[in-house]
Amino acid sequence: MPIFAPPLRDHLFTLYELLDFETHTRLPGFDHCSRDVIEAVLEQSARFSAEVLFPLHRSADEEGVQFDNGTVTTPKGFKEAYAQLVEGGWPALTADPGHGGQGMPHMVNFLFEEMLNGANLSFGLFPGLTRGAYVALAQHGTEDQKALYAAKLASGEWAGSMCLTEAHCGTDLGLLKTQAAPKGDGSYALTGTKIFISAGEHDLTPNIIYLVLARLSNAPKGSKGISLFVVPKVMVKADGALGERNAVSCGAVEHKMGIHGCPTCVMNFDGAAGWLMGEPNQGLKAMFAMMNTERIAVGIHGLAIAEASYQNAVAYARDRLQGRAPSGPRDTAKPADPIIVHPDVRRMLMTQRALTEGCRMLALWTAQALDVSERHPDAAFARQADDMVALMTPVVKAFLTDCGSEVANLGIQVLGGHGFIRANGQEQYVRDVRITQLYEGTNGIQSMDLLGRKVLHLHLFDSFAKPVADFVTTHEGDERLAEFMEPLAASHDLLEDATRTIRERAGAQPNEAGAAAVDYMRLFALTAVGYLFARAAQVSLPKSNDDFHRAKLATARFFMQRILPDTASLHAKIVAGAGPVMELDEAMF
Numbered sequence: 001m002p003i004f005a006p007p008l009r010d011h012l013f014t015l016y017e018l019l020d021f022e023t024h025t026r027l028p029g030f031d032h033c034s035r036d037v038i039e040a041v042l043e044q045s046a047r048f049s050a051e052v053l054f055p056l057h058r059s060a061d062e063e064g065v066q067f068d069n070g071t072v073t074t075p076k077g078f079k080e081a082y083a084q085l086v087e088g089g090w091p092a093l094t095a096d097p098g099h100g101g102q103g104m105p106h107m108v109n110f111l112f113e114e115m116l117n118g119a120n121l122s123f124g125l126f127p128g129l130t131r132g133a134y135v136a137l138a139q140h141g142t143e144d145q146k147a148l149y150a151a152k153l154a155s156g157e158w159a160g161s162m163c164l165t166e167a168h169c170g171t172d173l174g175l176l177k178t179q180a181a182p183k184g185d186g187s188y189a190l191t192g193t194k195i196f197i198s199a200g201e202h203d204l205t206p207n208i209i210y211l212v213l214a215r216l217s218n219a220p221k222g223s224k225g226i227s228l229f230v231v232p233k234v235m236v237k238a239d240g241a242l243g244e245r246n247a248v249s250c251g252a253v254e255h256k257m258g259i260h261g262c263p264t265c266v267m268n269f270d271g272a273a274g275w276l277m278g279e280p281n282q283g284l285k286a287m288f289a290m291m292n293t294e295r296i297a298v299g300i301h302g303l304a305i306a307e308a309s310y311q312n313a314v315a316y317a318r319d320r321l322q323g324r325a326p327s328g329p330r331d332t333a334k335p336a337d338p339i340i341v342h343p344d345v346r347r348m349l350m351t352q353r354a355l356t357e358g359c360r361m362l363a364l365w366t367a368q369a370l371d372v373s374e375r376h377p378d379a380a381f382a383r384q385a386d387d388m389v390a391l392m393t394p395v396v397k398a399f400l401t402d403c404g405s406e407v408a409n410l411g412i413q414v415l416g417g418h419g420f421i422r423a424n425g426q427e428q429y430v431r432d433v434r435i436t437q438l439y440e441g442t443n444g445i446q447s448m449d450l451l452g453r454k455v456l457h458l459h460l461f462d463s464f465a466k467p468v469a470d471f472v473t474t475h476e477g478d479e480r481l482a483e484f485m486e487p488l489a490a491s492h493d494l495l496e497d498a499t500r501t502i503r504e505r506a507g508a509q510p511n512e513a514g515a516a517a518v519d520y521m522r523l524f525a526l527t528a529v530g531y532l533f534a535r536a537a538q539v540s541l542p543k544s545n546d547d548f549h550r551a552k553l554a555t556a557r558f559f560m561q562r563i564l565p566d567t568a569s570l571h572a573k574i575v576a577g578a579g580p581v582m583e584l585d586e587a588m589f
């Protein structure tokens with residue numbers, strides 16, 4: 001039977017020991033975040049995830065959602081669990097207290113989302129999308145829109161959904177066709193069909209608030225002519241009461257590889273009433289508030305599944321008896337030793353562990369910058385943190401979801417043939433996590449965003465490179481840290497060189513950045529995780545008389561010696577350039 005136990009000890013290490021959360025809570029608005037409160041929040045969210053959501057994880061996968069003439073029924077137990085989620089105030093953790101929220105740090109919410117999605121990814125998508133809709137509305141909605149929707153979205157009483165994709169328009173949103181015609185009363189009639197809409201229709205909430213991208217009739221072609229609209233499933237009266245059903249309906253749900261408990265819907269807008277959010281033709285800018293929130297959230301989904309898969313792989317490896325340890329039998333009373341004795345199984349478990357802990361540090365470091373960008377009283381500090389968040393958002397999305405998939409596949413491998421069998425749970429992790437590399441912009445597109453936009457165009461590289469370079473310089477010559485600092489310095493040099501090389505070539509060679517992007521993303525992310533493991537080692541060395549810190553040091557060593565060296569081959573691939581990628585004539589494929 002699959003297991004799930006939120007890794008609270010590592011959460012507390014990452015928050016308090018690595019990232020000095022005590023100091024972080026001195027930011028304005030965090031006075032209520034004493035250590036007692038935060039530990040209680042994490043313990044309760046661990047209990048809710050493990051006891052309420054995890055038991056529904058496999059049954060929801062088996063049962064899926066039911067579609068019947070426009071209505072969608074979620075798997076058994078989801079409605080009751082969702083009611084408990086709202087009752088517990090969980091969706092409102094980071095929401096503005098003015099909208100009934102708790103104003104908690106993003107760092108805490110990231111850990112909550114890791115637990116929630118590790119326990120049940122399909123379920124986690126509902127509050128995740130709602131939070132994204134709330135964030136966009138809070139940033140770009142009019143006062144009237146906020147008055148109608150913000151508190152209901154913040155609490156999760158109503159759900160949110162994001163409607164971008166159309167059949168002919170996925171990555172290239174400039175192609176979208178959904179039309180918005182003014183009705184003369186300040187509202188618009190939206191007409192068009194959106195596909196692949198997560199949680200577009202369901203029975204968890206009495207209303208769903210869609211954020212829809214559409215075109216005004218006189219809009220310029222391409223992405224400069226896209227506007228954002230807020231469209232309720234059920235009309236909302238001025239006093240907040242629910243009125244008639246709006247002209248939006250679900251035409252079908254997709255049958256898909258994973259996340260069976262979350263409906264992926266075809267949504268038809270047949271003259272549905274909608275209201276403009278943000279400026280006309282500036283819809284993508286407003287939508288990015290939701291998309292950036294979702295991108296980081298999807299990265300957390302990768303981390304969440306990695307953790308879940310790792311835990312199950314360890315439990316199996318301790319239990320399964322096959323062969324004898326190369327160094328001699330471990331337990332002669334038994335017919336064989338547990339497979340955890342075998343170096344190759346250890347290699348897989350250590351890779352899972354190091355990537356998972358590394359992803360957690362990367363996510364929380366980014367969350368810390370997000371809190372600082374929103375709350376630091378010094379504008380220069382806040383702007384610097386904002387640059388860092390912009391740079392790291394595609395890294396968190398792409399690297400964490402790539403690792404989620406890699407770790408879950410290793411999870412199957414550790415179990416051997418039993419990993420391929422449904423009842424053992426690992427194959428569901430592989431199926432569920434696979435979508436995270438695709439939606440919210442494929443990881444190829446995220447890599448282009450990192451390299452093409454954030455590094456080459458916006459010149460944000462230094463907001464990451466400087467703290468790393470400073471750390472390397474400060475600890476140069478520190479013998480105790482040398483085993484961590486030397487590999488970090490080497491990969492940082494490779495990253496700097498790759499960045500310089502692409503910068504020099506990109507102007508004259510238009511295919512260069514695209515050909516390098518995915519390898520650059522991984523080189524960047526591994527260097528970032530190397531930096532964080534070096535910091536984790538620095539914190540852990542003086543405490544290495546306890547098991548937790550000894551294990552952290554061993555994991556950091558494994559990362560430095562067995563994963564970080566991949567940066568050399570990534571660098572070699574990047575500097576090889578676009579030539580070998582583009583040489584073959586299209587007709588020869």
Ligand SMILES: Cc1cc2nc3c(=O)[nH]c(=O)nc-3n(C[C@H](O)[C@H](O)[C@H](O)COP(=O)(O)OP(=O)(O)OC[C@H]3O[C@@H](n4cnc5c(N)ncnc54)[C@H](O)[C@@H]3O)c2cc1C
Pocket residue numbers: 162163164165169170171172195196197198199256264435438439440441442443444445
């Ligand atoms: C289960 C599921 C849930 C979803 N939920 C939602 C949702 O809630 N709301 C919503 O609006 N959408 C949703 N989507 C849509 C999702 O975001 C898109 O599928 C995704 O953005 C990719 O678009 P596409 O599938 O059309 O692929 P395409 O855009 O056709 O891309 C195909 C391939 O070409 C590559 N490619 C495309 N353009 C470029 C380029 N310029 N440069 C380099 N490579 C390129 C891509 O990386 C990819 O490998 C969902 C999809 C699924 C499957």
